[in-house]
Amino acid sequence: MTATATSFQPVPQPDPAKAPVTQDMLTIPRKLPDGPANLVGMTRDQMRQAMIDIGVPEKQAKMRMGQLWQWIYVWGVRDFALMTNLAKDLRAKLAETYVLAVPEVVTRQVSEDGTRKYLVRIAGGHEVEVVYIPETDRGTLCVSSQVGCTLTCSFCHTGTQKLVRNLTTAEIVGQVMVARDDLGEWPHPGQDVSELGPRRLSNIVLMGMGEPLYNFENVRDAMKICMDPEGIQLSRRRITLSTSGIVPEIARTAVEIGCQLAVSFHATTDDVRNVLVPVNRKWNIEALLTALREYPALSNSERITFEYVMLRGVNDSDDDARRLVELIRGIPAKINLIPFNEWPGSPYQRSTKARIEAFGDIVNRAGYASPVRRPRGEDIMAACGQLKSATERARKSRAQIAAEVATGA
Template sequence: MTEASAPITQDVATIPRKLPEGGKRNIVGLTREGLAEALRSIGVADKQVRMRTGQIWQWVYQWGVRDFDAMTNLSKAFRADLAEHFEIAVPEVVKREVSADGTRKYLVRIAGGHEVETVYIPEEDRGTLCISSQVGCTLTCSFCHTGTQKLVRNLTAGEIIGQVMLARDDLGEWPEQGKGSDENGPRLLSNIVLMGMGEPLYNFEAVRDAMKIAMDGEGISLSRRRITLSTSGVVPEIARAAEEIGCLLAVSFHATTDEVRDRLVPINKRWNIETLLNALREYPRLSNSERITFEYVMLDGVNDSDADAKRLVKLIAGIPAKINLIPFNEWPGAPYKRSSWERIEAFADIVYKAGYASPIRTPRGEDIMAACGQLKSETERARKSRKEIAAEAGL
């Protein structure tokens, strides 16, 4: 089997919380259909399943309730039955750090004792939560700190949506019972980006189910246009993401030639720039999205020349897009340096004059290693020498 025809599934499982004998099932992460089936399994009559599912859903995802006994529109007997069979559990926050710029980073422990990182970024007009989809990452992008951590496993849907729930806990943003999420003014957590640890499209089903919960109008109720999934280019899953999730798409592009992208984003050896761009041209139509975001990390002397900028706008011609320029966030042992501000502005100017929005992302949370490309669980932060990392990057 050739590299190009090899299956895209990874040799890693999405491991649900292991239950002890007679243990309780966690309902966090179940889709509406999954919750309905779980209720049937404990004897809820078919004619009541839809109503009971809706009631429990609203308590858990709209008002953030974790105790069945607080669900006062359910009978005491039914609440006791739920508490006997189920639990409402989210991942544990092991450590919380706050940057000088207000960015919050959470070290989150999930089933099996594994840890991932979640980041909340406050801005004037929004609050964005960057969530993880895997423990570690398999893609080994050479500029990314997370890429130096080996992949352990996929997160479950409950562990993914649980990151949203624990952040709302910390922000004190659950609305009062009986009220909607937006009735008390603008949201602190208004946007989700799947840009944390892992490649979301290598954990498709769990990501899809978690985002369905996030978008549900009777729960967390975030518009699909407030959710952005970032992929390094898992081409066979891009059309599926458009049809089954429909959120905004961002692509970790970072280079304008296959030679350079092979080194920066090794998945390019499997699905090269031409193949990736062909898939991206269809995404806005399939998902009814306005445009695709191309993420482009600025690396000094590697991908930041005027020629790179001109190639970039030529490559993406015909794709509704914006180019998000990311000053490289350095980390201990990193084999690259951040492009100078003058070089970044010159690159941005070429892109802008070609008709594309080219915002330069302001680094956030660098003092707590929470910036783009820096996420890496503290307990797994194995130190590698600069020479070792450079060798792995092919430098």
């Protein structure tokens, strides 16, 4: 007999008063190492001002910014000397004053299924992971927004790594640029982008390390660069932001980014979701669903994706499936069922194939698409919920990780 949500024995959690689930921005190191300003990650207005700051006349600054923007984001060029439609003295001044820097690739792993995982190093020596997932009709890049994570979701390997800091706009858009480097997908200078055919990197999902909505401004600016029609040129419909439910930022996401939205839902009662996704203690299921009901209209999004990790005996009963479809009734939605990706020290097990299918049947009969996400890159720890910087993973034993999950440390 399959256990229901009421029989769930939760992993012990810390006292919320001692370990608040909200992010304390004051605890995150904000200062980056001193050095030349990085043009990668600047907004158009910021880059225009950068031109003025080195002596470009204001009347020319917008045009020069547009040329520089194209070199960086259409052709992927990071050597000022190669930007031949800029005057030599301007190129020299740019090289003296600014840099064009993206994260450093430390390791690159390729799974048996073609998934690529990059460990990249950013300012301060910190590391994050980025995953490229090739499919027959698309190529999706899973991008990180923070070093570590503050949410401590009990089923997520990334959540066992302490939050270090937010990524900058340059470090977020730089992950996309690094992947395009590796895929050889930049056109030659002057080449029409349409000549390249279907893109290998066609979609972005903000589902890597961190909670994107706790780094809103940097994520927003990075995605605007990716959506810029004279730059990387990805449609907002090909960008999906995944959140655990930071309710105050959901409407802002609709208005200021307008991308597709995915929600790490994972439970149908507050008691269970409080354990699986502790931010639920601040914004519960009712508050989250209220915000989500308004999102499609505000963002012109077609539907919201509900991410639902399948945990044996925890959230996978028929009663859970029936509660789920009742909770989301009236919201344009699809439900991604995610077989749990196990990691060393994990306190959970993957639901059986039969249980996942039975759960999906109930959801389908209610009129919702419920595809089962095929785990990708498991052999290189690149699957959903498995990302964690290599240095952090290597320095902890399995017993230490298990103890942290059990105590909520």
